[in-house]
Amino acid sequence: MKTIVQVALDLLEIDRAVQIAKEALEGGVDWIEVGTPLIKSEGMSAIRRIRKEFPGYTVLADMKTIDTGSIEVEMAAKSGADIVMILGGSDNSTIDDSVRSAHQYGVKLMADLMSVNDPVERAIQLEKMGIDYINVHVGIDQQMQGYDPIYLLKDVVDAVNVPVAVAGGIDEQRSSEIVNTGADIVIVGGNITRSDNVSRAAKTIRSSVDSPSKFQVSKQSLDDEIYELLTSTSTPNISDAMHRKGAMRKIIPLVQDTKMVGKAVTVQTFEGDWAKPVQAIDIAKPGDVIVIYNSSKDIACWGGLATFSCLNKGIAGVVVDGAVRDVDDITNIGLPIFAGNTVPNAGDPKGFGEINSEITCGSQNVRPGDYIVGDNNGVVVVPKERAYEIARRSKEIEKGEQRLYDEVKRGRTLSDIAQLNKWEKQ
Numbered sequence: 001m002k003t004i005v006q007v008a009l010d011l012l013e014i015d016r017a018v019q020i021a022k023e024a025l026e027g028g029v030d031w032i033e034v035g036t037p038l039i040k041s042e043g044m045s046a047i048r049r050i051r052k053e054f055p056g057y058t059v060l061a062d063m064k065t066i067d068t069g070s071i072e073v074e075m076a077a078k079s080g081a082d083i084v085m086i087l088g089g090s091d092n093s094t095i096d097d098s099v100r101s102a103h104q105y106g107v108k109l110m111a112d113l114m115s116v117n118d119p120v121e122r123a124i125q126l127e128k129m130g131i132d133y134i135n136v137h138v139g140i141d142q143q144m145q146g147y148d149p150i151y152l153l154k155d156v157v158d159a160v161n162v163p164v165a166v167a168g169g170i171d172e173q174r175s176s177e178i179v180n181t182g183a184d185i186v187i188v189g190g191n192i193t194r195s196d197n198v199s200r201a202a203k204t205i206r207s208s209v210d211s212p213s214k215f216q217v218s219k220q221s222l223d224d225e226i227y228e229l230l231t232s233t234s235t236p237n238i239s240d241a242m243h244r245k246g247a248m249r250k251i252i253p254l255v256q257d258t259k260m261v262g263k264a265v266t267v268q269t270f271e272g273d274w275a276k277p278v279q280a281i282d283i284a285k286p287g288d289v290i291v292i293y294n295s296s297k298d299i300a301c302w303g304g305l306a307t308f309s310c311l312n313k314g315i316a317g318v319v320v321d322g323a324v325r326d327v328d329d330i331t332n333i334g335l336p337i338f339a340g341n342t343v344p345n346a347g348d349p350k351g352f353g354e355i356n357s358e359i360t361c362g363s364q365n366v367r368p369g370d371y372i373v374g375d376n377n378g379v380v381v382v383p384k385e386r387a388y389e390i391a392r393r394s395k396e397i398e399k400g401e402q403r404l405y406d407e408v409k410r411g412r413t414l415s416d417i418a419q420l421n422k423w424e425k426q
């Protein structure tokens with residue numbers, strides 16, 4: 001059987017979803033999924049509209065049903081779905097009644113294994129109960145924590161006879177691996193729908209499914225992966241991923257067009273004293289960012305020579321909540337330096353303060369080892385425990401904006417695309 005490619009329309013607005021579905025079909029996808037966010041935003045009319053716009057195509061409604069299976073399957077079926085997705089972890093009573101309803105209304109059922117305790121055992125049970133397709137799925141929030149559906153796939157494929165679908169952050173490389181593992185349906189959401197060229201993205205997935213290559217899975221360290229993700233996304237995207245938090249206040253770049261990413265070495269110092277900030281250069285490791293709090297905006301605790309000696313240690317940049325001097329030298333050196341103020345006068349090396357204690361910088365709490373990211377917009381602090389998740393979420397936000405830029409390029413305005421009137425808080 002040819003491997004099916006299904007595009008998951010996880011958007012909020014039906015008009016955008018229809019347009020994206022058209023472009024995805026041009027790129028070669030087979031099935032169209034009306035995603036859960038779209039169903040929650042637009043209701044059953046989203047399924048009706050997709051059915052009407054795309055006669056002859058298989059339409060799946062991702063209802064994620066967990067209760068009242070019979071009613072929800074009936075609703076989706078009557079709205080035009082061919083396949084209805086229910087949660088595999090639902091109570092057996094819900095699965096049984098969904099199956100009866102599916103038979104009554106002539107639709108198929110796909111069961112989603114997301115968050116199921118023993119997915120392989122449950123997949124076997126679901127098949128026995130009359131489910132037509134099994135979906136090995138890692139949800140979007142789970143993906144941001146590093147979960148991957150591929151690890152479970154082989155065991156499920158080996159355990160059941162019904163076709164197996166896979167979903168959860170599938171891209172070109174993953175789709176090849178999935179086909180090689182024996183899946184029958186590849187479900188792709190964001191990597192098609194949020195692309196700035198939907199049909200090209202769909203085509204790429206299509207060819208990787210039809211001619212799967214043997215990708216070498218490169219195993220990066222977690223730190224390297226975080227670093228790579230944070231380097232390739234902007235501080236606005238990171239702040240959005242943190243629910244608009246994390247941005248330092250009143251801290252601006254002294255050197256334009258630089259990018260700074262690294263782990264914090266923190267410095268607490270006091271008015272008129274520059275000893276600890278400079279000693280921190282010896283303590284910092286290559287790639288670290290020195291983050292300094294100095295209570296004075298009128299006496300510099302950092303300057304050109306300190307900046308220059310950072311180069312010998314491979315330090316990624318410096319943030320000073322306080323004053324800095326030697327702006328011309330700093331600009332020539334080109335190391336990313338962010339500060340609250342510039343002044344001509346410095347203090348003395350007295351030695352008060354501390355290195356690597358928890359500090360406040362730009363009104364943000366900073367602990368040693370937190371990730372610090374700076375660019376032309378300013379500086380954000382990413383708590384170390386959530387660094388991977390935030391880096392992944394930032395990248396997703398960046399992807400979503402790519403598609404929005406593409407739609408604005410076609411002549412629409414942002415408020416129109418995002419339906420701002422509809423989504424104003426009531």
Ligand SMILES: O=C([C@H](O)CO)[C@H](O)[C@H](O)COP(=O)(O)O
Binds near residue numbers: 189
């Ligand atoms: O089912 C999905 C998710 O739970 C949101 O409703 C997605 O459609 C599915 O994960 C595919 O989307 P991507 O993970 O973005 O590929």
